[in-house]
Amino acid sequence: MVNSYFTHLECGSGCGAGPFDPREAHFLCPSCKLPMLAKYDLKAARAWKRESLAGRAANMWRYRELMPLLPGDEPVTLDEGFTPLIHAKRLGASLCLERLMIKDESLNPTNSFKARGLSAAISRAKALKAHTVFLPTAGNAGNAAAAYAAAAGMRCEVFIPRDAKQPFVDECRLYGANVTLIDGLITDAGKAATEAAKDKGWYEVSTFREAGRCEGKKTMGYELAEQLNWTLPDWIIYPTGGGTGMVGMWKAFSEMETIGWLAAGQRPKMVTVQPDGCRPIVSAHQRGVDTAGTWENAHTLADGLRVPRAIADFLILRSIRESGGTAVSVTDKEMVDDMLVMGKLEGVSAAPEGAASLSALRRLIADGKIKKHETVVIFNTGGALKYLDVLRS
Numbered sequence: 001m002v003n004s005y006f007t008h009l010e011c012g013s014g015c016g017a018g019p020f021d022p023r024e025a026h027f028l029c030p031s032c033k034l035p036m037l038a039k040y041d042l043k044a045a046r047a048w049k050r051e052s053l054a055g056r057a058a059n060m061w062r063y064r065e066l067m068p069l070l071p072g073d074e075p076v077t078l079d080e081g082f083t084p085l086i087h088a089k090r091l092g093a094s095l096c097l098e099r100l101m102i103k104d105e106s107l108n109p110t111n112s113f114k115a116r117g118l119s120a121a122i123s124r125a126k127a128l129k130a131h132t133v134f135l136p137t138a139g140n141a142g143n144a145a146a147a148y149a150a151a152a153g154m155r156c157e158v159f160i161p162r163d164a165k166q167p168f169v170d171e172c173r174l175y176g177a178n179v180t181l182i183d184g185l186i187t188d189a190g191k192a193a194t195e196a197a198k199d200k201g202w203y204e205v206s207t208f209r210e211a212g213r214c215e216g217k218k219t220m221g222y223e224l225a226e227q228l229n230w231t232l233p234d235w236i237i238y239p240t241g242g243g244t245g246m247v248g249m250w251k252a253f254s255e256m257e258t259i260g261w262l263a264a265g266q267r268p269k270m271v272t273v274q275p276d277g278c279r280p281i282v283s284a285h286q287r288g289v290d291t292a293g294t295w296e297n298a299h300t301l302a303d304g305l306r307v308p309r310a311i312a313d314f315l316i317l318r319s320i321r322e323s324g325g326t327a328v329s330v331t332d333k334e335m336v337d338d339m340l341v342m343g344k345l346e347g348v349s350a351a352p353e354g355a356a357s358l359s360a361l362r363r364l365i366a367d368g369k370i371k372k373h374e375t376v377v378i379f380n381t382g383g384a385l386k387y388l389d390v391l392r393s
Contacts, residue, residue, distance in 0.1 A: 003048065003065050004073075005040040009211055012037045012315055022070060025128045027209050028311075035208040035312045037251070038068040038215050042258040050261050053226065058082040060116055060219035066255060068120060068215050073127040076152045078109040080119050081219055085227040085377070090345045091358075095365060099375040101233065102342070103220065105382065106349055110143040110171070112304075112382030113217065117244055118144035120216030121205040126152045130203035134196070135159070136182075136189035138241070138303040139168030140382055145205055146177035157202065159193040161185060164303060167386040185298055187308055207242035208312045214251070217244040221252030224377060225262060233268045234374040235325075237360050239353040239381055240272040240281055241307035243316035250319035268377075270325040272316060273360040275300035275332060278308060281316055285327040290314050301332045301390050302352035304382065326369070330359035336390055338362075342380065351387050354380030 008019035009026050017031035019039070029036050048065050056062040060081025069075060084104045092100035105113035118141065125133050133149050134157035135141060142158040149156035156177040160169060161184060172179050180196070182189040190206065197204065207213060225232060232253065240246055250270060256262040274282050277299040284292035292313040300306050310316060320327055338355035342348045350358075357378035364370045384391070 004069055004071050005042070005045040005048070005065055006038060006068050006070060007041050008039050009036045010039050012312065022068065025130070025203065026211070027204055035214075035315070036211055038211040040066050040255070042255060045259045048259065050226070050230065060119070060216065060223070063219055063222045068124050068212055069127065073123070075119065075123040076126055076148050077119055077123075078115065078147065078151060080108050080115040082223055083107050085224065086346065086348070088346050091342065094345065095361065096372055097365075097370070097376060098373055101375070101377045102346065102348055102380055103224065103377055104348055104380050105220075106351070106354070106380055110140065110147050111385065112140040112144065112351070113220070113245065113379070114140040114144035114382075115147075116216035116219055117141070117213030118148045118205065118216070121210055121212030122148040122152050122154070124210070124212040125203040125205065126154065128203070131155065132157060132200070132202045133205045134193055134202045135204065135206045136186050136193045138186050138306060139164050139386065140304055141207070142177070143168060143171040143175070146172045146175035149177065150175045157193070157196070159189040159196070161189055165386055165389065168303070185306060185308060187294070207244055214244045214248045216248075218248030218252040220245060221249035222256065225256060230262060232262065232266050233377045235271060235370060235376045236268045237271040237273060237357045237364075237376065237378045239302075239305055239356045239379065240274055240316060241305050241310070243272075243281070243310050243312050245379070245381075246270060246272060246319050247312055247315045250323065267323055270319050270323040271360060271364070272320055272325075272327040273356045274327070274329050275302055275305050275335070275356065276329045277332070278306050279329040280308065281310065281313060282327040282329045284313065284317055285320055290317060292317070302335060302356065304351070304353045305356065326364075328360040328363050330356050330363070334359035339384055339387075339391065343384070348380055349384040350380045351382040351384055352390060354382060
């Protein structure tokens with residue numbers, strides 16, 4: 001049996017509540033109503049050596065000792081993770097960068113990075129004997145939740161804005177989910193989902209409402225380190241809606257330092273990318289505040305980035321500032337243009353959210369922040385096929 005160092009949950013805000021028993025279902029902190037994070041016995045985990053990864057399956061559960069599973073629990077997996085880290089030589093040359101990498105998350109099950117978070121969240125839901133999961137979604141998270149719920153033999157209730165792209169709705173139904181269309185944004189879908197779930201015993205897998213999704217996303221950080229021979233890049237540029245990836249990777253780097261897998265002092269600068277029409281984290285970073293609040297009149301063609309309020313905004317901003325990174329917004333036109341550039345130069349199918357990383361990189365180069373010799377990783381968080389309409393328009 002594989003060791004598990006998973007010990008408890010605690011509030012990410014540091015309010016002092018907890019610790020909370022991982023054998024029970026917990027969602028937001030009961031004291032401050034902010035996200036809780038999975039915690040591990042990292043002192044004991046120093047006995048776990050990275051050499052043990054040799055020969056393990058090439059998916060995200062190769063790191064299961066530091067994942068939210070207890071002894072005897074089994075993950076719900078579709079072989080997600082360990083996605084390619086592509087040395088983008090042609091694209092890099094066009095930008096005068098020697099070491100530009102693309103972490104291509106479009107090759108996950110259901111075509112996006114959401115597979116990681118939902119695999120972990122639904123694994124935890126199954127271990128806790130849940131029968132139905134639910135969430136609001138802009139698209140890809142709903143697709144992943146529906147697929148993993150199907151794999152787990154669970155029901156899935158998806159609440160999605162009525163103006164979401166039809167492929168997202170159709171794919172949720174493909175996996176057997178019940179889809180409810182909601183007028184408004186993902187925040188409105190969240191309110192409707194919460195109301196519908198009252199007194200039904202459903203298990204919520206919304207962003208940061210439970211601890212699993214962040215843990216699934218943190219595996220991107222473990223993979224980067226392993227794929228770069230236990231070093232890290234100088235910069236990570238990451239499209240940010242709810243922010244589980246930013247927070248998760250920063251958590252992963254801390255864990256790897258503590259257990260001795262990485263030397264201290266080599267963490268990358270973390271860059272959040274958001275669209276001009278919905279940039280709460282960018283605005284908060286520029287104003288020097290610790291929380292972002294709600295962005296009014298949110299609009300963008302990148303559905304996954306149309307998130308007017310991130311409940312873990314304080315954790316996203318903390319990871320940016322502790323890393324010495326920054327936050328950048330880009331236009332919808334820049335995103336669509338760079339979808340085509342990534343396709344033509346590297347053969348990468350990028351959704352607008354992924355292309356936003358390239359658009360932000362251009363800004364940072366123009367501002368003189370990123371240097372020619374530095375190693376830069378941009379994240380393509382999902383594929384273009386569900387977004388082909390934006391190329392036609």
